[in-house]
Amino acid sequence: MEFGGHTACVEIRCGERLFIVDAGTGISALGNALGENVPDIVDILFSHLHLDHVGGLPFFKPALTKERLVRTYCGNLDGDSAMDSLDKLFSPPLFPVRLSQFPARFEHVGFKAGETLTFDDGAVVTTHSLNHPGGATGYRFTHGNRSVCYISDVEHSEAWPDKGLTEFVRDTDLMIYDGMFSEAEYPRCRGWGHSTWEKGVELAQGAGVKSLAIFHIYPGHDDAFIRALETEMQRVMPTAFVARERQSVILDASGSETVADCPKPAKVPAI
């Protein structure tokens, strides 16, 4: 009720410029929130194509309502785009309609994680390969003197923090990090492709990251558990927090101020 149950989808604004990272079930709420305020070209950057990161795509209203261009970017298939995988997933008998039947036109771009993405309007996003079954891509968005890194899904390595990843997220204002488990839980989940909030803090502190949003939380944990975890984490890193659904974080372009706005937790109906 407080932290949310949707799967991964993050809206990134560089000024007015919109990027969407991942198309989990949260993209449906994002589509509704955007309303008419949607650019003619929508760029969706996939970390990878596991179901929890693509399953919301057909429920993204801007693709259902107008002839616009939706471009997807995928960096973990050795240069191949998401096209074949999405066509396979969104077609009968798994899904009633194909993306090609939508009013929007889909264009799928493949790249190799580590390459820099340059968009038509001159926007530049850097990328980094992440340790996850089948691979995943981390992103770094820079606007003016501020930056945000999206590092999910990822499993930490034995030697930690990883040198390459440390350089990639160095000095960023906000790192969104896969903290699915705690160190106490991790031994049972080794090899699943996810990390812990403790490793997120270690990476953040090793790389001079200013604030940390723990993301991709384990769906079996309840609000009380996550709130307690957050309190424990903030003892080690006061600027770390667990990302809430619909939360927005504003990085003031002129200064160094970071304002995190938390939505009020939904009321739990009395039973």
Ligand SMILES: [Zn+2]
């Ligand atoms: Zn995954």
Ligand SMILES: [Zn+2]
């Ligand atoms: Zn995932």
